[in-house]
Amino acid sequence: MSVSRSSLLVVDDEQNIRRSLSMILGGEGFEVLDAATGEDALVRLAKGGVDAVFLDVMLPGIDGLEVLRRIRESNSEIPVVMISGHATIERAVEATRLGAFDFVEKPFSRDRILVLARNATEQARLRREVAAGSGTEELIGASPAMERLREQIDQVAPTDARVLLRGESGTGKELVARRLHRLSRRANRPFVKVNCAAIPEELIEAELFGAVKGAYTGADADREGRFAAADGGTLLLDEIGDMSMKAQVKVLRVLQEGEFEPVGSTKSLQVDVRVIAATHQDLEQNVRDGSFREDLFFRLNVIPIEIPALREREGDVKTLVEHFVLEESRRHDLSMPLLTPAATQLLQAHTWPGNIRELRNVIERIVILHAGGEVGPQQLPTEIRGEVVRGSSAPTVSSYTDLPLREAKEKLERDLIGGALDRHEGNVTRAARDLGLERTHLHKRMKALGIER
Missing domain, CATH: 3.40.50.300 (P-loop containing nucleotide triphosphate hydrolases)
Incomplete structure (x- = not known):
């Protein structure tokens, strides 16, 4: 996907953060605008021409969550990536409920920022195409x-x-x-x-x-x-x-x-x-x-x-889910459901043997059965819920609410990897295939998380 026409707004009160993000994103061809306060950000957004926003949670004056709330109240569907140095899972959930596209913690890596930027601008493009009634023949994903x-x-x-x-x-x-x-x-x-x-x-x-x-x-x-x-x-x-x-x-x-x-x-x-x-x-x-x-x-x-299988397309499931929720809601003339972070994690963890066709069918079912409602793990099909940990219920947001965001993510990843290893009786090669990972990468994650099999 060409990013030469994609414009990003970086909102952070720390000048070094704004400069760092501008260098990372600008080096990949994005046009980067910045603002030091929530008030300045809202003024800039009102002028239009911004495809996606990187928004710090902790800002002087109105904070990032309030800025996000006002963006949504203005009926703007612009993708907003929340930035935080010390977020809890409750704050991440609140940001998601308000319609945040994703959440990234400081210190962030260059690769993570670029993946988020590409996916967010891709989602913005898809929203425009769906609103215009086009885009049904596009290849979706920025992996x-x-x-x-x-x-x-x-x-x-x-x-x-x-x-x-x-x-x-x-x-x-x-x-x-x-x-x-x-x-x-x-x-x-x-x-x-x-x-x-x-x-x-x-x-x-x-x-x-x-x-x-x-x-x-x-x-x-x-x-x-x-x-x-x-x-x-x-x-x-x-x-x-x-x-x-x-x-x-x-x-x-x-x-x-x-x-x-x-x-x-x-x-x-x-x-x-x-x-x-x-x-x-x-x-x-x-x-x-x-x-x-x-x-x-x-x-x-x-x-x-x-043509790559969906399990080989890192990061694309989230973008495809957003797209199909929009498209199927529009096609059936129904209000869009809201997927919780835990539900989204489960969809991303599923191996999708039927690939995009299977994913689209699942999303169509969700849109029809849960129009306008909240979709958590228990509203997902059993074949998706059952993949996480054999013999136990799928993880829910409540499983991680007392943990900081980084620890919650590590626990979820440990649960997903442990569940895959359990299903395949410790066979790392099969577990890696199940999770859509290279075998060497799974070994690295197991070592980093202290998983021994």
Whole structure:
């Protein structure tokens, strides 16, 4: 995501903090404004043009929580990241209830600040798009994995090279394909999708290449195929691994020669189509098994792009949750529910085997069942609540209310890691996969938290 047009307001009475944040954020291309008091901050915000705010809790005059309250009373949905040197969990909860985007403690790290800034400005952009009724085809998230994916797409899209999208079910392969089309020279031409797994084998050829009247039982008129419909544009062959061998032969010919015959016809038709294929299968294994043509695989696999699983996208779950709450509330014309910090932590800890599709379904359910209400751990689906600690109830805010914020976060992290290790009987590799972490990183966190297994 480009940050060159994103403007951030830093509000802190300590000049060194304002200078430090300005250097960190400005060095990454953000425009940084600052204010030393809550009163000055409100005046600056009233002028508009600010995408997100870093707001100190302890300020002279009106404090940060009061500033946050006034921002929300003015009907502003601008993301606000609260800053504190000595916060308690109660204060963090209060800030969240008032609509804070997140909470960061002093001393803060450069990486943490940049992640928060990217996620906050991304959320601001998403809110604007949802309000305008757009954004449904955007790739959401500011994690390193998504930044790399966008860079790869932006590099490949302007060319006519064929692309093979690979990734687990529910990761958003169609969204990637649509972005490739939208950024290509074919953007004003058709984008056509065909799901090879959803069409019966005996009909896939007619679906792809069309058919003439009388070609088969029920063919009462000439039928245009998907290749012809996509002429000049882009054709997405989704779940290409499920295509029949007979259809594979005809697809290979189109890729080689740019022409095909409709079913029942001897007349060749020429087309100019960019083909993007997508699959969750191991096509190399399919080639070895004899269920997928090797020559077709090589033709399709010009530019392979791997779509990251949601568990590999650090920090993106929170952004996606915010986006889907907004979008589903708007779609169903319902008041938005408020997720408590504990509920958000559980959503972030879930491994999401169904990826974005699973997350969206869960959020839609929450929006419908708890419109306008507060959503804590007990309102979440059992499969999410049950992941934290086997055999015990999920952690709630009350489990940590007597602890300073840093200690509360460490306790929650210890509980999450301990629960994953319990579920996998001490197997660190499986626990790391469950938590969406690298094995080496989990070892480091276990050592830092004093967890021995």
